Amino acid sequence: xxxxxxxxxxxxxxxxxxxxxxxxxxxxxxxxxxxxxxxxxxxxxxxxxxxxxxxxxxxxxxxxxxxxxxxxxxxxxxxxxxxxxxxxxxxxxxxxxxxxxxxxxxxxxxxxxx
Amino acid sequence: xxxxxxxxxxxxxxxxxxxxxxxxxxxxxxxxxxxxxxxxxxxxxxxxxxxxxxxxxxxxxxxxxxxxxxxxxxxxxxxxxxxxxxxxxxxxxxxxxxxxxxxxxxxxxxxx
Numbered sequence: 001x002x003x004x005x006x007x008x009x010x011x012x013x014x015x016x017x018x019x020x021x022x023x024x025x026x027x028x029x030x031x032x033x034x035x036x037x038x039x040x041x042x043x044x045x046x047x048x049x050x051x052x053x054x055x056x057x058x059x060x061x062x063x064x065x066x067x068x069x070x071x072x073x074x075x076x077x078x079x080x081x082x083x084x085x086x087x088x089x090x091x092x093x094x095x096x097x098x099x100x101x102x103x104x105x106x107x108x109x110x111x112x113x114x
Numbered sequence: 115x116x117x118x119x120x121x122x123x124x125x126x127x128x129x130x131x132x133x134x135x136x137x138x139x140x141x142x143x144x145x146x147x148x149x150x151x152x153x154x155x156x157x158x159x160x161x162x163x164x165x166x167x168x169x170x171x172x173x174x175x176x177x178x179x180x181x182x183x184x185x186x187x188x189x190x191x192x193x194x195x196x197x198x199x200x201x202x203x204x205x206x207x208x209x210x211x212x213x214x215x216x217x218x219x220x221x222x223x224x225x226x
Contacts, residue, residue, distance in 0.1 A: 004157075033214075041218060042203055042217050042218045043216045045213055045214065048213070050212070090157055090158065092214075098165075099147075099163060099164075099165035102148065102160050103160075103212075105157040106157050107157040
């Protein structure tokens with residue numbers, strides 16, 4: 001299994017509160033990604049990182065920010081959580097780009113915003 | 115933009131039955147194609163991949179062939195087991211890119 005640890009695994013919080021999810025990898029891979037998984041939508045890319053301090057937006061980035069101060073850690077922050085952000089969040093990593101560098105996923109964080 | 119369409123589930127089968135999950139895609143250029151599997155409570159695991167037209171990916175008895183002429187990447191397994199019960203996702207990766215586009219997932223339930 002790819003060395004990816006997501007924390008927390010479950011979180012319940014209230015609308016308007018800040019939330020930070022952490023992804024930690026032990027593979028020294030360059031690329032890291034945050035996705036959200038919602039019924040009928042598969043997974044959708046929120047943000048990704050292509051190196052320390054290098055990040056870019058994905059398909060559904062509104063309301064989310066990210067930071068990567070070390071190769072091994074990629075943080076996803078909801079500055080002011082809303083009920084529409086209730087979802088399961090997955091982190092993924094890859095060594096490089098392209099089909100021969102597939103992405104490997106963590107076990108997910110289930111986030112509920114009440 | 116890119117998109118992936120896969121058949122909606124749930125698909126319910128008996129053990130040892132033949133499984134097919136259809137997947138078609140829309141993309142510019144020559145994407146790579148993947149099947150991921152998600153077991154209950156877990157993340158996605160890469161099941162198989164194909165990086166160019168006519169490539170066949172295979173793993174654990176599952177197969178899928180990259181068909182450019184029909185823009186398809188259908189997943190097949192000849193004899194399913196109860197342990198194959200999971201959600202299966204088809205996905206594409208744009209050429210030399212790093213953004214995966216997923217289908218909506220197909221839940222498969224195999225009964226003894």
